[in-house]
Amino acid sequence: MDTLLLRKVAIDTYKENVAYLHRDCKLYRSEGFQALNKIEITDQQSGQSIIALLNIVDDDCITAPDELGLCEQAFGQLAAREGIPVLVAHAPIPESIRCIHRKIAGESLAQEDYLGIARDIAANRYSKIEIAAFLVACSELGLERDEVLYLTRAMIETGRRLDWSEPLVVDKHCIGGLPGNRTTMLIVPIVAAHGMLIPKTSSRAITSPAGTADTMEVLARVELTPDKLHEIVRSQRACLSWGGTASLAPVDDILISVERPLLMDSPGQLVASILAKKAAAGATHLIIDIPIGPTAKVRDRNSGLALRKLFEYVSDQLGLVLEVVFTDGRQPVGRGIGPVLEARDVMQVLENDPLAPHDLREKALQLAGRILEFDPDVRGGGGYAIAREILESGRALDKMQAIIHAQGRNPDPPQLAHLRYDVTASRDGVVTAIDNLQLAHIARLTGAPMAKGAGVDLQHKLGDTVRAGEPLYSIYAEFQADYRFAREAAEKASGVTVE
Amino acid sequence: MDTLLLRKVAIDTYKENVAYLHRDCKLYRSEGFQALNKIEITDQQSGQSIIALLNIVDDDCITAPDELGLCEQAFGQLAAREGIPVLVAHAPIPESIRCIHRKIAGESLAQEDYLGIARDIAANRYSKIEIAAFLVACSELGLERDEVLYLTRAMIETGRRLDWSEPLVVDKHCIGGLPGNRTTMLIVPIVAAHGMLIPKTSSRAITSPAGTADTMEVLARVELTPDKLHEIVRSQRACLSWGGTASLAPVDDILISVERPLLMDSPGQLVASILAKKAAAGATHLIIDIPIGPTAKVRDRNSGLALRKLFEYVSDQLGLVLEVVFTDGRQPVGRGIGPVLEARDVMQVLENDPLAPHDLREKALQLAGRILEFDPDVRGGGGYAIAREILESGRALDKMQAIIHAQGRNPDPPQLAHLRYDVTASRDGVVTAIDNLQLAHIARLTGAPMAKGAGVDLQHKLGDTVRAGEPLYSIYAEFQADYRFAREAAEKASGVTVE
Numbered sequence: 001m002d003t004l005l006l007r008k009v010a011i012d013t014y015k016e017n018v019a020y021l022h023r024d025c026k027l028y029r030s031e032g033f034q035a036l037n038k039i040e041i042t043d044q045q046s047g048q049s050i051i052a053l054l055n056i057v058d059d060d061c062i063t064a065p066d067e068l069g070l071c072e073q074a075f076g077q078l079a080a081r082e083g084i085p086v087l088v089a090h091a092p093i094p095e096s097i098r099c100i101h102r103k104i105a106g107e108s109l110a111q112e113d114y115l116g117i118a119r120d121i122a123a124n125r126y127s128k129i130e131i132a133a134f135l136v137a138c139s140e141l142g143l144e145r146d147e148v149l150y151l152t153r154a155m156i157e158t159g160r161r162l163d164w165s166e167p168l169v170v171d172k173h174c175i176g177g178l179p180g181n182r183t184t185m186l187i188v189p190i191v192a193a194h195g196m197l198i199p200k201t202s203s204r205a206i207t208s209p210a211g212t213a214d215t216m217e218v219l220a221r222v223e224l225t226p227d228k229l230h231e232i233v234r235s236q237r238a239c240l241s242w243g244g245t246a247s248l249a250p251v252d253d254i255l256i257s258v259e260r261p262l263l264m265d266s267p268g269q270l271v272a273s274i275l276a277k278k279a280a281a282g283a284t285h286l287i288i289d290i291p292i293g294p295t296a297k298v299r300d301r302n303s304g305l306a307l308r309k310l311f312e313y314v315s316d317q318l319g320l321v322l323e324v325v326f327t328d329g330r331q332p333v334g335r336g337i338g339p340v341l342e343a344r345d346v347m348q349v350l351e352n353d354p355l356a357p358h359d360l361r362e363k364a365l366q367l368a369g370r371i372l373e374f375d376p377d378v379r380g381g382g383g384y385a386i387a388r389e390i391l392e393s394g395r396a397l398d399k400m401q402a403i404i405h406a407q408g409r410n411p412d413p414p415q416l417a418h419l420r421y422d423v424t425a426s427r428d429g430v431v432t433a434i435d436n437l438q439l440a441h442i443a444r445l446t447g448a449p450m451a452k453g454a455g456v457d458l459q460h461k462l463g464d465t466v467r468a469g470e471p472l473y474s475i476y477a478e479f480q481a482d483y484r485f486a487r488e489a490a491e492k493a494s495g496v497t498v499e
Numbered sequence: 500m501d502t503l504l505l506r507k508v509a510i511d512t513y514k515e516n517v518a519y520l521h522r523d524c525k526l527y528r529s530e531g532f533q534a535l536n537k538i539e540i541t542d543q544q545s546g547q548s549i550i551a552l553l554n555i556v557d558d559d560c561i562t563a564p565d566e567l568g569l570c571e572q573a574f575g576q577l578a579a580r581e582g583i584p585v586l587v588a589h590a591p592i593p594e595s596i597r598c599i600h601r602k603i604a605g606e607s608l609a610q611e612d613y614l615g616i617a618r619d620i621a622a623n624r625y626s627k628i629e630i631a632a633f634l635v636a637c638s639e640l641g642l643e644r645d646e647v648l649y650l651t652r653a654m655i656e657t658g659r660r661l662d663w664s665e666p667l668v669v670d671k672h673c674i675g676g677l678p679g680n681r682t683t684m685l686i687v688p689i690v691a692a693h694g695m696l697i698p699k700t701s702s703r704a705i706t707s708p709a710g711t712a713d714t715m716e717v718l719a720r721v722e723l724t725p726d727k728l729h730e731i732v733r734s735q736r737a738c739l740s741w742g743g744t745a746s747l748a749p750v751d752d753i754l755i756s757v758e759r760p761l762l763m764d765s766p767g768q769l770v771a772s773i774l775a776k777k778a779a780a781g782a783t784h785l786i787i788d789i790p791i792g793p794t795a796k797v798r799d800r801n802s803g804l805a806l807r808k809l810f811e812y813v814s815d816q817l818g819l820v821l822e823v824v825f826t827d828g829r830q831p832v833g834r835g836i837g838p839v840l841e842a843r844d845v846m847q848v849l850e851n852d853p854l855a856p857h858d859l860r861e862k863a864l865q866l867a868g869r870i871l872e873f874d875p876d877v878r879g880g881g882g883y884a885i886a887r888e889i890l891e892s893g894r895a896l897d898k899m900q901a902i903i904h905a906q907g908r909n910p911d912p913p914q915l916a917h918l919r920y921d922v923t924a925s926r927d928g929v930v931t932a933i934d935n936l937q938l939a940h941i942a943r944l945t946g947a948p949m950a951k952g953a954g955v956d957l958q959h960k961l962g963d964t965v966r967a968g969e970p971l972y973s974i975y976a977e978f979q980a981d982y983r984f985a986r987e988a989a990e991k992a993s994g995v996t997v998e
Contacts, residue, residue: 002980009558009561010556010557011554011555011556011557011558012522012554012555012556012557013554014554014555020510023511037760038760055510055511055512056510056511056513057509057510057511058509058510058511058571059508059509059510061560061561062508062509062510062561072557093762097762101762101763104635104638104763128627128628128631129627129628129631129757129760129761130631130760130761132627132628132629132631132632132635133631133632133634133635133761136603136631136632136635136636137635139603258628261536261537261626261628261629262628262629262632263592263596263600264600264603264632481501
């Protein structure tokens, strides 16, 4: 049997396994492989195999005719070393593709179907286009609520599941879409100061100007090994780390890598994604924040209610205690948008600074209060007062400092970017609307979150009276190109309506 | 504004534009690009730009930090040279993606929507996953017949359209699925010998053991320049060439590149694909061969009828004269499966060899007869007799020899492969079923069509009486590995039922 020599090709194809074969490779000719075919690569010694999409190479420097190249992710999966002999064959079609075709034809799928799909996706047997087919087939009108449950269970079962060995492990999640919404960095220290276990992992921004992990990174290290993370949670009852390394519900990450560029965001996928991640992280009690507003992800109360019912149905079946809280999604939360600016807002609230943004503080206290009420010893309705007391007494700040210390304080915290431009009101009046999407777009153009000190700083919020020429917000950027793009976008549409 | 130096990366990604950026490239960091984002690359001098999917590179040999690499297809589209400065920016989301989301949500789309989608696909603004989303959204229950028409028109309008300046330009198409079904190579010389214009372009096999272009290539050159092709058609009234170079309905090729690995084959896409290609090729009159059988693409007469109605509706609206013919799809046509074996069958029929496979001859005469009746001077029902006269008189053979000569006779025709294995009957009885799919699968495993001399040669067809131990068919292979795979598959399931 013919073999090829394994080679690592230093290309990051982002969650898609790609193999490289030279056009003059005798296997390419004789086996009738074609570009974009899926092939199976087997390490002859270990017997381990992976599936990858085939690209054809015309340059020996990338892959020679007697070699089989693998992109970085695929090479890592095979856990082999360069130069070993590998066997190459046509990849079998994953069994579960049949379920995808049944779904496309309009059928409902069963628990075992979703499990089969999740297993094949977790084993990287699906190409991106197959995942896209699955997502579209499931989208919109396509998933019954039992199917959402099945998908959620399948995503949990195909990954690691943390067990904190405590009856009450709390977590919170916002479905997203509100710039500056950094309540997590307030809720975690408040709740942990009360003694509840809240091992919080967060994501980095993908399309928004900052994720909680990006903002926390201004203050402390967020990329922690599983061992380190457990040690911190045991000592502090909390953490504020990046969740990317945990390999919880890995199928969710793979699905998201295709959902995102497709701009798909169906309620079923949203609920399955959030609940799978939280259940895998070992949460037992969960608060879901659904901001409602004309430019938020959820536009009106009826859509919010439908989403709430779906969250409740699936979490009940999973045995998760879950409460959904509708919050004000009409404008960004706090003043800053971008990692450095948001970290500033958070620390002002924790320090009980009189200049701290009131809305961020209030929202965090409300949500923390609801979480505290998961404690059987806290009387219904009594959570808010306890949260406020923890914040005002400085215990929340102390806890935050302890968490920062435990994770590793950032020795060289990034500063506010030096290029600044003020976007001003064109007339006297009252601020009647702030467009979350436009503000997020402008903040993203400033370079956030890659440029930590870049972003948008709001001087006025809804209901404020402003005069013509007065600054509505400032744009901060580190690079000239970013500065110009953001400024041009803001001049075209500031996102703030004054009437 | 920052620029990068253009570099060609010798990787063939098969109809997907991929750009390569080094992880240390300053643009990658500052612009917040991510792997799998789409970026827009602009040649500063010409102003021309293309869209490509981003891969991140960690090896200067592939793309250095100050370079922007493009895969072969993308490099060709930009029509620039290496080393020139290019601008790189986030790609705008194609306008028509909104229509995809409306389609996913269950809406019907209008003519202008399909035109927008086709234009964006033709301009390579869609990634494969966006195309997959479009296909799935359109699949199965998803396309109304007017939408099939709109899609067909959109595919025609976004490519070249040939004009032969004659009122009667005929073509034929089989919807596929039957191994050995090489009627085209008989119909073309018969019809052209009658004087009708039949500029036939065919495809190569993608998943089957041979396409007409693969089989014709055994006899003559099939990759012809547009000029050469026109010259041959003018002199011979016909050609038998590969259609891949013609850039007719290019959107169809791009859609197929995603449909194929997804194993998708919805009636709407099928009809749009075939009619767009034929209309773009300048056909005015068209015969569609729909084989019906338990292992053919169309399983029963009712499915065939539904497909026929769709063909008729769309072709009428396009102003194409079209007739659908249902044929016997219960078994392969002729004896040989694979280029050399099929070419042998075809030449036996043309040479009026008494050993020529009767079913191939009869089917070709029937279909040729129907095409001849498009001639206003041929009486309804009189086509078959004319076709038979052309064949028996040797005029069809003469015409075939003239076409072969015009296209360029293969100076070194491939021979039958030397490894042979006979699959025998395990009992006495009558052949009651032949599985097209299994026979195609086995023939593919022999190495056909890449190995031209490989394939399957049937000794018995439906209704034949066989004795235990008598050969049912022979397998031919050029390579040991192929031989073993094909033999193992045939031993596991021969595909021929004897009862």
